[in-house]
Amino acid sequence: MIARPPIARRSLLALAAVGTAAVPAVRPTGHMKRPLILATGLTGAPYGIFGRRLAHEINLRDPSLDLRVRHTEASIRNLQLLGSGDADLALALGDSAADAFEGHGTFDTSERVSALARIYLNxxxxxxxxxxxxxxxxxxxxxxxxxxxxxxxxxxxxxxxxxxxxxxxxxxxxxxxxxxxxxxxxxxxxxxxxxxxxxxxxxxxxxxxxxxxxxxxxxxxxxxxxxxxxxxxxxxxxxxxxxxxxxxxxxxxxATFLMARDDLPAEAAYRVTRAMFGARLTLPGPEVPGAYLDERYAIGTDPVPLHPGAARYFRSVYG
CATH class of the missing domain: 3.40.190.10 (Periplasmic binding protein-like II)
Incomplete structure (x- = not known):
């Protein structure tokens, strides 16, 4: 039996509390696009493989984005890179993400991180x-x-x-x-x-x-x-x-979360989240049915708060 966590009430309240004014409208720009560093995992490991495909699919669907993959040892290192500002996005296990946000476990202090989505179950x-x-x-x-x-x-x-x-x-x-x-x-x-x-x-x-x-x-x-x-x-x-x-x-x-620096521009976070869900049918997810990329469960990232840009995307889905 596949267990999927319910949408947490705290997440729903946080989602509703983010006003539209907090996230500026997405407008085309003539400026050179800024690369976003996505911290993944070891080259042949699950996060490394998934991260490369994720970056490719997002870049394909939104020409304003330029995701570049950085291979790492995975969750803990990725969260440290977000906290130091050396990565913009990262894949991380949910328990490690919670530790980073709350300053527990291997994290002596709270890292400045937020979540874009719960993306699949490990x-x-x-x-x-x-x-x-x-x-x-x-x-x-x-x-x-x-x-x-x-x-x-x-x-x-x-x-x-x-x-x-x-x-x-x-x-x-x-x-x-x-x-x-x-x-x-x-x-x-x-x-x-x-x-x-x-x-x-x-x-x-x-x-x-x-x-x-x-x-x-x-x-x-x-x-x-x-x-x-x-x-x-x-x-x-x-x-x-x-x-x-x-x-x-x-x-x-x-669960695996797609994480972000909490100061990542809201427009970029919105576009990344939208493009990722647009690619849901072509991304290589787990073969266990129902365990991958579903907006109904994607906001279940407690205690890590959703980034305002991601919240904007989910509001557009929920109406």
């Missing part, structure tokens, strides 16, 4: 070598486990899952991106790895096609994470057969 994968006999998260104690690339939101999710299961101090942690994690597992250098991705994740599917691996269930952990860290975590299940798994595998879902 499924937390815990993939293990079958010889490691990992049936639950607690079985990871003493094993070599990749938590994701340093600077990625996957590391935050993985650490919180391990902590909720009571095994974090006993795991031998490694920090590798998805592709590197899959290669390391194939070579016997690690026993398991975490990954945040849409379903199916290419690297996980290729690994499962090549050798027997286990997709470890994480039933009930989303509830524990919500209790300890906020509403970003939802219960989801990887469909049967995705990676050769006989039945559904319960896990933790975390």
């Amino acid at each position: 499924y937390t994968h815990l993939v293990a070598d079958t010889q490691a006999a990992v049936a639950t998260v607690t079985d990871l104690a003493g094993l070599r486990v990749s938590l994701g690339a340093t600077g990625s939101g996957t590391v935050t999710v993985a650490r919180r899952i391990l902590s909720a299961a009571g095994v974090e101090p006993r795991v031998r942690s490694h920090y590798l991106g998805l592709d590197d994690s899959a290669r390391a597992l194939r070579r016997g250098e690690i026993d398991a790895f975490f990954a945040s991705s849409g379903v199916p994740a290419r690297a996980v599917r290729e690994l499962a096609d090549d050798r027997r691996v286990a997709l470890v269930p994480m039933a009930g952990l989303a509830r524990k994470l919500r209790e300890e860290h906020g509403s970003a975590y939802v219960d989801v299940s990887v469909p049967a057969g995705t990676y050769g798994n006989a039945g559904e595998v319960p896990t933790v879902g975390v």
